[in-house]
Amino acid sequence: MIQINQNYTKLPGNYLFADISRKISLYQQRHPDKPLIRLGIGDVTRPLAPAIISQLHQAVDEQAETATFKGYGPEQGYAFLREKIAKDYQNRCGVKIQADEIFVSDGSKCDTGNFGELFADDTKVAVCDPVYPVYVDSNAMAGRAGTYNQKTGRWSQLNYLPCLEDNDFLPQIPGPAEPVPDLIYLCFPNNPTGAMAGRELLEDWVAYAREHGSLILYDAAYAAFIREDLPLSIFEIEGARSCAVEFCSFSKLAGFTGIRLGYAVIPDELAFQGVQLNALWSRRQTTKFNGACCLAQSAGAAVFSEAGQQQIKDAIRYYQENADLMIQALSEMGFKLSGGVNAPYIWLKTPDNMPSWDFFDLLLNEAGVVGTPGSGFGPCGEGYFRLTAFGTHEHTAQAIDRIKQSFGQ
Amino acid sequence: MIQINQNYTKLPGNYLFADISRKISLYQQRHPDKPLIRLGIGDVTRPLAPAIISQLHQAVDEQAETATFKGYGPEQGYAFLREKIAKDYQNRCGVKIQADEIFVSDGSKCDTGNFGELFADDTKVAVCDPVYPVYVDSNAMAGRAGTYNQKTGRWSQLNYLPCLEDNDFLPQIPGPAEPVPDLIYLCFPNNPTGAMAGRELLEDWVAYAREHGSLILYDAAYAAFIREDLPLSIFEIEGARSCAVEFCSFSKLAGFTGIRLGYAVIPDELAFQGVQLNALWSRRQTTKFNGACCLAQSAGAAVFSEAGQQQIKDAIRYYQENADLMIQALSEMGFKLSGGVNAPYIWLKTPDNMPSWDFFDLLLNEAGVVGTPGSGFGPCGEGYFRLTAFGTHEHTAQAIDRIKQSFGQ
Numbered sequence: 024m025i026q027i028n029q030n031y032t033k034l035p036g037n038y039l040f041a042d043i044s045r046k047i048s049l050y051q052q053r054h055p056d057k058p059l060i061r062l063g064i065g066d067v068t069r070p071l072a073p074a075i076i077s078q079l080h081q082a083v084d085e086q087a088e089t090a091t092f093k094g095y096g097p098e099q100g101y102a103f104l105r106e107k108i109a110k111d112y113q114n115r116c117g118v119k120i121q122a123d124e125i126f127v128s129d130g131s132k133c134d135t136g137n138f139g140e141l142f143a144d145d146t147k148v149a150v151c152d153p154v155y156p157v158y159v160d161s162n163a164m165a166g167r168a169g170t171y172n173q174k175t176g177r178w179s180q181l182n183y184l185p186c187l188e189d190n191d192f193l194p195q196i197p198g199p200a201e202p203v204p205d206l207i208y209l210c211f212p213n214n215p216t217g218a219m220a221g222r223e224l225l226e227d228w229v230a231y232a233r234e235h236g237s238l239i240l241y242d243a244a245y246a247a248f249i250r251e252d253l254p255l256s257i258f259e260i261e262g263a264r265s266c267a268v269e270f271c272s273f274s275k276l277a278g279f280t281g282i283r284l285g286y287a288v289i290p291d292e293l294a295f296q297g298v299q300l301n302a303l304w305s306r307r308q309t310t311k312f313n314g315a316c317c318l319a320q321s322a323g324a325a326v327f328s329e330a331g332q333q334q335i336k337d338a339i340r341y342y343q344e345n346a347d348l349m350i351q352a353l354s355e356m357g358f359k360l361s362g363g364v365n366a367p368y369i370w371l372k373t374p375d376n377m378p379s380w381d382f383f384d385l386l387l388n389e390a391g392v393v394g395t396p397g398s399g400f401g402p403c404g405e406g407y408f409r410l411t412a413f414g415t416h417e418h419t420a421q422a423i424d425r426i427k428q429s430f431g432q
Numbered sequence: 433m434i435q436i437n438q439n440y441t442k443l444p445g446n447y448l449f450a451d452i453s454r455k456i457s458l459y460q461q462r463h464p465d466k467p468l469i470r471l472g473i474g475d476v477t478r479p480l481a482p483a484i485i486s487q488l489h490q491a492v493d494e495q496a497e498t499a500t501f502k503g504y505g506p507e508q509g510y511a512f513l514r515e516k517i518a519k520d521y522q523n524r525c526g527v528k529i530q531a532d533e534i535f536v537s538d539g540s541k542c543d544t545g546n547f548g549e550l551f552a553d554d555t556k557v558a559v560c561d562p563v564y565p566v567y568v569d570s571n572a573m574a575g576r577a578g579t580y581n582q583k584t585g586r587w588s589q590l591n592y593l594p595c596l597e598d599n600d601f602l603p604q605i606p607g608p609a610e611p612v613p614d615l616i617y618l619c620f621p622n623n624p625t626g627a628m629a630g631r632e633l634l635e636d637w638v639a640y641a642r643e644h645g646s647l648i649l650y651d652a653a654y655a656a657f658i659r660e661d662l663p664l665s666i667f668e669i670e671g672a673r674s675c676a677v678e679f680c681s682f683s684k685l686a687g688f689t690g691i692r693l694g695y696a697v698i699p700d701e702l703a704f705q706g707v708q709l710n711a712l713w714s715r716r717q718t719t720k721f722n723g724a725c726c727l728a729q730s731a732g733a734a735v736f737s738e739a740g741q742q743q744i745k746d747a748i749r750y751y752q753e754n755a756d757l758m759i760q761a762l763s764e765m766g767f768k769l770s771g772g773v774n775a776p777y778i779w780l781k782t783p784d785n786m787p788s789w790d791f792f793d794l795l796l797n798e799a800g801v802v803g804t805p806g807s808g809f810g811p812c813g814e815g816y817f818r819l820t821a822f823g824t825h826e827h828t829a830q831a832i833d834r835i836k837q838s839f840g841q
Contacts, residue, residue: 025614068503
């Protein structure tokens with residue numbers, strides 16, 4: 024009889040968003056006249072930019088004619104898009120990437136979730152705590168995480184990098200006596216804390232990875248939100264090309280959460296045991312993937328047009344205005360918070376060390392505002408709360424008013 | 433130091449299509465004035481149907497307005513599409529499927545490539561020979577295939593089901609003394625042979641799987657090409673709901689090879705070791721996938737409109753006319769062939785037992801026509817050649833004329 028992958032049975036139920044949904048339903052039954060404001064899920068709300076819409080209509084029309092119809096595309100993505108991405112790297116941050124080092128996909132979640140397949144079963148993995156759950160769960164499914172301890176909220180074989188107030192929510196380099204991870208997941212700007220690493224910390228991580236033959240998986244999905252003078256890409260750091268892969272996304276850059284488009288950058292010189300990593304990924308993608316939607320790729324190219332660039336920057340500024348508004352108002356109310364400056368996420372310390380879920384209940388029931396309990400992202404998230412800047416101006420302002428009425432002095 | 437997944441290094445180079453490309457380039461240099469006709473790759477050539485194009489334009493416009501903008505969708509796919517798929521099953525073949533047993537994806541290649549993750553490392557796998565390479569390669573990457581023997585073209589631990597002339601290219605049930613596979617990949621209508629299993633053979637496979645606790649992964653990507661009174665779905669067979677998953681695709685049904693849309697059907701009662709398989713797949717998809725492109729899903733819904741159904745059937749008939757033309761003309765020329773009746777593929781026996789690659793060279797150089805050498809799909813494909821019906825009428829007729837001039841009496 025066929026046996027299921029027992030690693031799946033070790034996964035704890037993913038109750039976070041299910042619990043949130045259940046509590047929301049209860050609230051709505053009790054308060055049918057007071058609509059909720061959702062600042063919980065990290066999904067965008069602005070429509071696609073006009074330049075992208077117009078390119079999409081054209082791409083659709085091309086599918087209606089034999090002469091311009093696109094069937095199977097290259098698994099790695101169309102060259103017209105990869106060349107634009109490469110040029111954009113050069114323009115944005117002076118980083119030279121070749122178009123054939125870029126692997127287009129249907130999103131960073133898929134890429135970061137699948138990339139671990141390229142490595143041995145007993146690969147030792149390091150993740151931040153709190154952390155985007157995909158890094159943890161995909162490794163648990165591969166049998167690398169050991170067993171889950173319900174009480175501590177941690178896996179026995181994962182190497183956790185605590186991100187707390189006293190280290191500015193930034194993962195510190197393991198000391199010389201600490202175990203060396205093979206695979207290090209870093210996400211900057213960070214989901215969920217909104218923290219952004221400085222150049223020096225990234226230099227230290229690159230040096231550490233090079234020294235130990237480790238690989239950094241650098242998730243830069245929120246890079247478009249960086250406002251301060253900080254690295255937009257891990258490849259701004261010298262030496263990163265031989266120890267890092269970068270994952271980028273059009274989701275938060277241009278509102279493609281429903282369209283689905285992202286890419287991985289795998290430098291040519293990145294190799295282990297004499298095997299080029301981009302050749303391995305190419306083998307994986309040509310076997311198990313068939314290219315991103317051709318319409319999505321056309322839309323992606325429009326992002327890099329002059330009009331497209333202006334329009335997506337306007338949308339990002341719109342969200343940044345939400346973040347600014349929240350930071351100012353919540354600070355004035357006496358909340359302690361971080362993030363929001365170089366990221367669309369605000370990481371709120373709950374008042375009086377209140378447990379994350381208690382604060383969730385309070386905010387929901389007092390203010391009718393939904394956020395995400397920090398403890399859902401790992402034990403070091405306990406006592407914190409994530410708010411997103413992806414709402415509309417109107418809802419964001421309303422949420423602040425309601426919080427002021429409930430918690431303000 | 434991080435170690436790569438050594439199973440990847442066991443994979444033989446995927447030279448099939450690279451070799452074909454190289455030979456084509458050479459030919460084109462020598463014959464710049466004689467354009468090639470490509471009947472090799474199984475990609476469609478008809479543009480998308482008008483009903484689909486019109487729905488796509490509407491879906492694009494919805495992304496331009498805040499009120500109708502779609503962000504992250506459900507990983508399992510939108511209910512509006514899953515409900516239409518369920519109804520279509522009922523209409524097409526009287527099979528009752530619930531919408532929540534359907535998992536929408538970006539295509540069958542991804543689904544069949546990823547599905548093996550749900551099972552134990554030492555799962556014993558059976559594949560047809562010849563076979564669609566994804567089934568073999570994805571299991572080799574997971575370490576289940578053993579080692580590859582360059583000489584025999586076979587993996588040491590795979591269970592091969594030879595599909596040859598004397599069994600009508602249909603995989604036979606293993607005898608009582610033969611090893612029992614846990615996971616059985618069946619593809620009907622078949623790629624590459626174009627063979628279609630009768631009801632009785634499928635009943636035998638279902639009985640075998642149920643008796644042994646095996647799982648059938650049934651790839652029905654070409655079901656729209658079935659013309660005879662044969663099962664359109666494995667779920668037409670009694671008992672299949674407790675031993676089979678079915679993979680379906682919009683690629684050949686409606687020309688979505690570039691748009692990317694498919695789905696898996698995982699019956700509720702399908703469970704092993706007390707774990708529901710659709711719960712496992714849902715866990716996999718929510719962790720490593722973020723839903724198919726929202727535009728593709730809207731387009732998929734249009735396939736099931738009255739106009740959409742009529743239009744996609746016209747396109748399929750167009751390809752079937754190509755198949756009919758090829759079958760008649762090639763038979764008249766004395767070629768022995770099968771397939772093409774219930775499938776878009778024609779499986780040609782090479783004249784005088786010529787090796788597949790020799791015939792490839794001959795056809796390329798004499799007629800300027802490209803097909804796929806059967807040996808590229810496995811050792812039992814040696815001495816065969818795959819032609820597809822997906823060309824235009826014009827090119828198909830031209831190809832036949834050229835073959836006639838080169839080989840005809």
